[in-house]
Structure formats: C-alpha cells, structure tokens
Amino acid sequence: MERHEIEVFLALAEELHFGQTGRRLGVTTTRVSQVVRVLERRVGVPLFERTSRRVALTPTGHQLYEDLKPAYDGVRAAMARAAARGRGLTGTLRVGYVGAMAGRLVMMAAARFRRGHPDCAVQPREVQMGGALDGLRADEIDVLVGCFPLDGPGLTAGPALLTEPRMLAVPAGHPFARVASVSIEDLRRVRLVAAPCSLPPVAPAGPADDDLPVAETLQEVLTLIGAGQGAFVVGEHVTRFYARPDVVYVPFRDAPPLHWGPVWPTACETARLRAFVADAIESAQAAA
Template structure:
C-alpha cells in the first residue's frame, strides 16, 4: 500500500463521509473515491458499504483499520523522532559551567530550553577552570559556559551573556582593603596568586608587567578557587576576580576592591566547532533570553 492510500483509508474510516475526508486531506472527493476503489480491488473485497445516506466499514474494513491505525501512528512517531534527532532537539545535552557567575545563568537557560524542547534532556555540571576546555574536546561536554576569551581555532564562542567589573581580592588587612578602588598598577605591590582559574592576561609570564612597566610577581599556586580564597585570607597574595565573587564568595578574611582601570569580564558559551548542533544553538538562544538576576 502507498502512503496516500493508507492515509485516505484511515481518514475515511474515521470520518465515514467522502466530502469531509476530502476536506481533511486537501484532496477532491473524486480522488478519495478513486483511491478507495483501487485499494478495494487490491484487497479483493469491499472495505466500505456505501449508500446514498451513509458510509460504513465492512467487517474486513474494520479489521484493516484496527491493524493499520496503531502501525501507522508508530511509523509516523518514528519519523517525527528521526527528524527531531536530525535537528538535534532530542537526546541529551551536556552543559558545563565554570563558577557561580554562570551557574545561575545556565539554570535559568535550562528551564526555558526544557519548556521548548521537552524531548531533550539537559544535564548541568559545574566544572573547574583547569581542564574545562579539555572536557569539551574529549566530548564529555557539548557546551561550556566560562570566562572569555577562548582563543582556540577549534572552538566557537557564542555571545557574551554576562559582563561584570573586575575586582581585586585582597587580604582583609591589606592596605588596599579600605580603599574605594584600586588600579591595575597596584598588582605590582603584592604577589599575584597562580591558579588555573586566573583570567588569561594575569596568568604566569616572566615578562608580565603593569601598563606602567612595573613587574608583577607570582605568588603561591592554588588549584581551585576556594584554595585561592584561602591563600588570600592567609595573607599570601591577591587575585583578580569578577564582581560576582562579592555576592557568592563573601568571607571575613577577604576584601574585594574594584579595579577602576580594568576592562569588564565577559562570560558566555563556547563549544567545539565540529559539534555545532541545533541543540547547542537552541540552548544558547534560550540562555540569552533568560532574565538576568
């Protein structure tokens, strides 16, 4: 049986009226009648009883309907799923986020995404700065939200979804702690802690200097942001952070001082270019539309 024959038979079996069936299928009544006659010749017996007043299924027609309807629905559903898979809007989307700044962002984006794409599961994972991009490349994540820039030829960056002032995290008893703001030049006055979560321009470099030419000295190393804060509280150095740290990482032994002459930090999504899917695009779009808190 051809698909149009199956669709015509099922529609007529449900409508039991040639005119309504033709309207439902967007065909002429004559075309519906012709299709049913061809199908009946192929089967060898009538499928419908026709009078001037009514159309009814024969016994064979009813059994054929009962057999075809669930099978047709199953095939149709399978095609819908296949199309959705091709568009990347089913399955699982693995989203990583670095730090509290992007945590709330991806939670709000995931809620909006799930409402739109109920067939796609979203799994959110907090990841450490160290190795975050490696997890993208190892196909452990489909999408990563972190601090720009990601200057890698195999990665694609989406829009910057958050922008925030830079702050200098210093020990609570540090001379800068009581000031309304600090300058990038002040980075030369204290050891700058070394950590994988360092903002790119503040990562270790023997030739690193302030804009005024003063050398920036590396301090002790830390592996996580909590270790960074612990070392700062112990008076062992300073660290450049985003303003969100003042809300999510307030500590009595750490003070946050605005850096008045530093550009803002920008946060957003990044993914492997070869893994650009409709799932990824749809999640980025949903996150971009989510209200900021």
C-alpha cells in the first residue's frame, strides 16, 4: 500500500463519511472513492458497506484497520522521533492535562520523552476543563491532553490516545444506584449538575430547571452529587481515581465511548511538540 492509500483508508475507517474524510485529508470526495475502489480491488472484497445514508466497515475492513493502525502510528512516531533528534531538540514543553487519567498518561509520556531528549524539559500542569483551551490561546501551555472534542479556530487535534466508556455518577441513595446499567434515555429523568467540564451531550437534557447546581471543577461536581443535588456524566476512569462513599458510578449500556487526546495551536507546532505526541502515542499503547 502507498502512504496516501493508508491515510485514506484509516481516515475513512475513523470518519465513516466520504466528505469528512476528504476535508480531513485535503482531497476531494471523488479522490477518496477512487482510492477505496483501488484498495478493494487489490484485497478482493469490499472494505466498506456504503448506502445513501451510512458508511460502515465490513468485517474484512475492520480487521485491516485493527492490523494497520498500530503499525502506521508506529512508523509515524519513529519518523517524528528521528526528525526531532536530527534537529537537536532543546527548550521546555509546557503540557497541560485535564483529570487524573490524562495526568497519568502525560507523566508516562514525559518520562519517555526525557529519555530520548535529555536537552528538552517537560513541565506538566493540571488545568480545569472550563479554561483549558484559554490556556492554549493565551500561550500558557503548548499542548493540552483532554477529552475530545477539543476544537476551535487555529487548533490542531492529535490522535485519540485513550478510550473509555461513559458512566453516570449519581448519589448513593439514588434509585439508579441500585441498577446494573442506565440508558441514554434515562438522562431525561435526572437533574444534571452544570459544569464547564461537562462531557459532550448524548441526549436531550433532563427536566427543565432554572436553578441547576453549578460546579467549576470535577471535585465540586462530585461533592454536589454526594449531597444529593444532581447527577453527572463522567468517564470510566473516574471510578478508579475518584472513588467516594457517597457517589455511585453506573455504566451506560448504549452511550458512545469517550476519547482523550492532545490538541495544540496550529501556528505554534514545534519539533519538540511533535516528538512529545509521538511518545504519548507509544506510552498509551504500552499502557493499553
């Protein structure tokens, strides 16, 4: 496979939309279709199921993606490290992270980065989700590791490094605390705490309430929940890093997973930033 064929296949497998894939790669939708047809002729079976309403991977396409993605990421990471070492990386990289899971990954990546680039320092810094992107734009941090989507004008999002299920955090005395799982539709029946670190919604809001409890940080969110003032959608890692006797975490049975990864100002991309992202990819794969 040629490099452009690999990139088109992987992008379409992730986007499952020809138009979005073309925009992501800077090519036309027609070009994406042409590359996919060439690959399918070479493989001998369809890699994607295509209808007027949806695109999906076939079993063969899914297996090819699972086999190809780690290898391609490894090649990109190796080239990034080689290029960075060739440029003689120096200076300091300021890395922001949101939450304990992202912080753990950042520390692992920082240790790997320092071994390969002893002349370049890493300064990890925890930030709150509500102002995390402001920190990037104000040049307070160089790269942020947080929960996707993290987008906006002038920002570049890197690959997803971590994936986890969504959970619903409820008071220990709540009826949902006694069930094995909840559904997206159940969100209509709970009062959700309002916070700038709220995850992307997966369903319409619950009962209308002009006096919703408001929190600024995850710890404040959990304190309000423990006091019986609402519920909140969190990632599965919260059950490990933020266990509390007054809060119960109930898994969703039908909600899409959460993805965590890096984002940085496009105009401020540097060799040391690219090298750090490459090490973060390897650290995430090693921890999986």
